[in-house]
Amino acid sequence: xxxxKVVTIFLVEDDEIDVKALKWAFDKxxxxxxxxxxxxxxxxxxxxxxxxxxxxxxADINMPRMNGIELLRKIRESEEYRDSIVFMLTTSNDEQxxxxxYNLNVAGYMLKTDMGTSFTRAISLIDNYWKVVEFPGQE
Amino acid sequence: xDAIARKRPETLEEALRALDEAEARLQSATKxxxxxxLRLTNSVKANEDRFRMLAEGVPNHLLFLDPQLHIVFANxxxxxxxxxxxxxxxxxxxxxxxxxxxxxxxxxxxxxxxxGETVSYESTGAIGNETGYFRxxxxxxxxxxxxxxxxxxxxxxxxxxxxxxxxxxxxxxxxARSNKDLEQFAYVxxxxxxxxxxxxELLVQxxxxxxxxxxxxxxxxxxxxxxxxxxxxNRLLDDLLAYSRAGRKVGAHKMTDSHALVLDxxxxxxxxxxxxxxxxxxxxxxxxxxxxxxxxxxxxxxxxIKHHPGPQGRIVVFQEEHPDHYVFAVEDDGEGIPAQYAExxxxxxxxxxxxxxxxxxxMGLAIVSRIVQWQRGRVWFEPARGGKGTVFKFQWKKRQxxxxxxxxxxxxxxx
Numbered sequence: 001x002x003x004x005k006v007v008t009i010f011l012v013e014d015d016e017i018d019v020k021a022l023k024w025a026f027d028k029x030x031x032x033x034x035x036x037x038x039x040x041x042x043x044x045x046x047x048x049x050x051x052x053x054x055x056x057x058x059a060d061i062n063m064p065r066m067n068g069i070e071l072l073r074k075i076r077e078s079e080e081y082r083d084s085i086v087f088m089l090t091t092s093n094d095e096q097x098x099x100x101x102y103n104l105n106v107a108g109y110m111l112k113t114d115m116g117t118s119f120t121r122a123i124s125l126i127d128n129y130w131k132v133v134e135f136p137g138q139e
Numbered sequence: 140x141d142a143i144a145r146k147r148p149e150t151l152e153e154a155l156r157a158l159d160e161a162e163a164r165l166q167s168a169t170k171x172x173x174x175x176x177l178r179l180t181n182s183v184k185a186n187e188d189r190f191r192m193l194a195e196g197v198p199n200h201l202l203f204l205d206p207q208l209h210i211v212f213a214n215x216x217x218x219x220x221x222x223x224x225x226x227x228x229x230x231x232x233x234x235x236x237x238x239x240x241x242x243x244x245x246x247x248x249x250x251x252x253x254x255g256e257t258v259s260y261e262s263t264g265a266i267g268n269e270t271g272y273f274r275x276x277x278x279x280x281x282x283x284x285x286x287x288x289x290x291x292x293x294x295x296x297x298x299x300x301x302x303x304x305x306x307x308x309x310x311x312x313x314x315a316r317s318n319k320d321l322e323q324f325a326y327v328x329x330x331x332x333x334x335x336x337x338x339x340e341l342l343v344q345x346x347x348x349x350x351x352x353x354x355x356x357x358x359x360x361x362x363x364x365x366x367x368x369x370x371x372x373n374r375l376l377d378d379l380l381a382y383s384r385a386g387r388k389v390g391a392h393k394m395t396d397s398h399a400l401v402l403d404x405x406x407x408x409x410x411x412x413x414x415x416x417x418x419x420x421x422x423x424x425x426x427x428x429x430x431x432x433x434x435x436x437x438x439x440x441x442x443x444i445k446h447h448p449g450p451q452g453r454i455v456v457f458q459e460e461h462p463d464h465y466v467f468a469v470e471d472d473g474e475g476i477p478a479q480y481a482e483x484x485x486x487x488x489x490x491x492x493x494x495x496x497x498x499x500x501x502m503g504l505a506i507v508s509r510i511v512q513w514q515r516g517r518v519w520f521e522p523a524r525g526g527k528g529t530v531f532k533f534q535w536k537k538r539q540x541x542x543x544x545x546x547x548x549x550x551x552x553x554x
Contacts (some may be wrong), residue, residue, distance in 0.1 A: 014493035017338040017364060024345070039493050062330045064490045065480070091330045091337065112337065 004108055007130040008034045008052050008078070012044040012059040013089075022058075024132025025123040031034065033130075045074060048081055054135035056126065061090040069097065074103045083136045087126060153183040167518070200273075200294040203280070206287060208233045208249060210548035217294075220265070221257060237265070238539035252290045254398075261301075264294060323487055324379075331488040331501070332379075335372040337487065339365060346473050371494065378502035381434075385506045386513025390430035398422035398465075400429060401456050404436045410444045410454075413506070419457040425537055431510045432535060438503040446497065463537055464516060470523050470530035485518065 014021050019037055026035065036051060038044035040063040057075075061068035068088060075081045088101050088109045101109050107129070110122040177327045194201050200217035202210060213221075213228050216530045221228070221236055221504055233249075234242035241264075248258045255277050264273040342365040348357035406417045436456075452472060460465045476484065476491065483489050485508040490501040504518075511518040516534030523530045 006281070014335060014495070016493075016495040017341060018334075021341050023363050039496075058411065062327075062334075062488075064492055065483075092326070093329055094326055 004031055007135070008055040009126075010035060010036050010038070010044070010047075010051055010055050010057045012038045012041065012057065012063070012068065012134065014039050014063045017062075018060070021119060022123065024073045024118055025120045027052055028120060029124055029125055031123070041068065041071035041074070044071055048075075054130075055084070056130055057084055057086040058126065059086060060087050061088060061092045061101075070106070072101065072106065076104050079111050085133075085135065089122060146234065157382060165186040175416075175424065180192060198296070199347050200292075200296075202233075202290075202292040203294060204233060204249075204290045206253060206289060208290075211235070211289060231384065241265070248275070248277060252279050252292075253287055255287055261297065266373065271296050271298040320487075327488045334374070335368040335375070337366045339372070342368065367498075371498065371500075374498075375488075375500050375502075378506070380402050380507050382502050382509060385434070385509040389428045389513075392428050393426065394424065395427050395432065396422075396424045396428040397427075397432065397465075398424070399456075400433055401436055401440075404433060404440055408441050408444065413450050414444050414447065414452040416440060416444075416454045416456070420460050422456070422467070423460070425465075427535070427537075428514075431513070435507050435510050435535075436467070436535060438507045439469040439533075442503055442531075443469055443473065445499065446492075447471060447473040461534075464534045465537065466532050466534055468530050468532045470524060470528065472523060472528040475522060476520060476529050481519065484520070507531075511535075534544055 011019065011022055013022070026033075032053075035054075036047065038047050041059075042065045044057075044059070045066065056069075059068040059071060066074075068090065072086055072088075074088065075084050075086065085107050087107050089112055090097070090110075091112055093111055093113075098109050109123070110125075111120070112119055177469065194212070194214040195216070197214075198216060199214075200220060201212075201214040202217060203212040205211050210229055210231055210233060213225065215225075218225055218228055223236060228236060237245070244262065257276070259274065259276045261274050263270050264275075265271070265414055273294045274297050276293045276295075278293075279287045280289045280290045280291055307515045342361050346358055346361045346365070349361065377534060398418060400420060403419055408416075410416055416422075440454060440456070444452070447454075454472075455470045457468050457470070459468070480491060484491065485504045487505045488501040489505075490497070494501075508518050511533045514536050516536060518531065518533040520529050520531045522528075
């Protein structure tokens with residue numbers, strides 16, 4: 001098994017119902033990883049310094065103050081967080097958003113379209129991801 | 140003369156005859172020269188007449204200036220437009236006719252022409268008391284030695300063309316803006332309008348599960364959330380419609396007491412008792428479109444109330460008068476807005492707090508911005524005068540573009 005330490009899920013999401021939905025998907029898939037939530041890019045950026053490693057970021061795009069793409073750019077430009085693994089989980093089906101996200105080395109761009117199945121599928125993909133993939137800075 | 144030179148006279152008679160002949164030849168020669176000169180003079184006069192006919196016949200302003208820029212010749216078209224009589228204008232320095240300010244603008248072009256260059260440029264110029272737009276051309280006139288002996292100046296009125304150009308530019312800018320709006324709309328519609336819909340879908344799913352007995356306790360709460368999201372969606376759609384109408388359906392243009400208008404807005408908003416909204420000084424009474432002005436005030440004042448962290452708040456409305464517009468200001472003593480959001484706050488669906496924290500469509504300031512731009516004003520925010528809070532300011536033209544347009548049409552019809 002790749003992860004010896006438990007991976008913290010850092011969710012950056014301004015909509016409380018989407019946060020609930022994610023928790024609901026976690027319950028359904030019986031995922032017990034610690035979950036930390038920030039309400040927009042600005043708050044997420046401030047919380048990053050106290051976030052226990054290893055972590056995995058799931059970010060929405062449309063958010064107040066600093067959106068997901070802006071946050072991702074800030075992360076990639078920084079010395080200490082540039083190696084972060086970031087997934088986009090968003091309603092934006094905009095081609096430009098996808099191009100921007102992948103140019104900023106996003107691990108995956110996922111659409112929250114119909115919540116029933118696609119959301120659970122996305123979470124189970126992320127769940128498998130951290131179980132299989134090696135994270136940087138792990139012994 | 141050859142004959143005289145070759146044949147030396149031998150008698151006095153011969154000599155006298157030769158002298159007579161010479162005189163006759165001389166006379167005929169002089170006569171010939173007189174006709175020549177007369178012909179030459181006539182030809183010059185004809186040329187000048189032709190030049191004058193040409194100069195007076197063209198619809199352009201023509202001038203001939205000497206190297207010191209005194210007027211040597213001016214056609215009637217120019218004199219009429221400048222409001223001078225020919226006998227007064229000839230000999231004057233050009234700056235005395237166009238005024239020192241215009242002369243300063245044009246001096247560099249005159250200097251280039253005096254240095255031998257043909258110069259053309261476009262600029263504003265006067266037609267009587269009105270300003271038009273002209274194409275100027277200065278052509279140096281050279282003497283036999285190649286020295287500049289003056290400038291031939293021609294001005295063509297291109298006001299009509301310029302007006303069409305400006306109209307076209309304005310329409311292009313409007314089109315670009317409307318395309319950008321449409322693009323932004325397509326983007327936000329796919330997120331901001333879909334977000335509550337998706338939430339509703341989810342909540343229904345959770346409620347169904349709850350009713351099936353999995354999580355009965357949450358049914359009540361989820362129903363509450365469902366109602367809230369439905370309202371949010373409704374509000375987003377309403378505000379989107381308001382935005383699309385902003386600056387298009389402007390309503391009547393009439394004498395408006397902006398002081399009373401603001402008092403009405405405050406009364407309708409019915410702020411909580413902990414919030415005082417007051418007007419500093421007197422707001423003006425002027426002819427304008429009251430409906431869009433009221434929309435702007437309503438959005439700014441309701442924002443100030445809604446986003447105030449409380450418990451006690453003070454909101455002040457005031458104005459500054461400028462030559463062609465008023466600057467109205469709505470000042471609060473709230474949290475303030477960091478300067479980095481100067482542009483973002485005016486964009487569609489942008490909020491600085493999540494909608495779950497402060498319910499709002501994020502359309503209020505976008506609507507304000509659109510209305511203010513429609514009447515070619517500007518809206519912005521600054522830190523409040525007291526240091527704590529924000530003051531939103533917007534320019535409101537004393538003469539509205541729509542009214543101005545109507546006047547132009549009447550004027551054209553009268554013409």
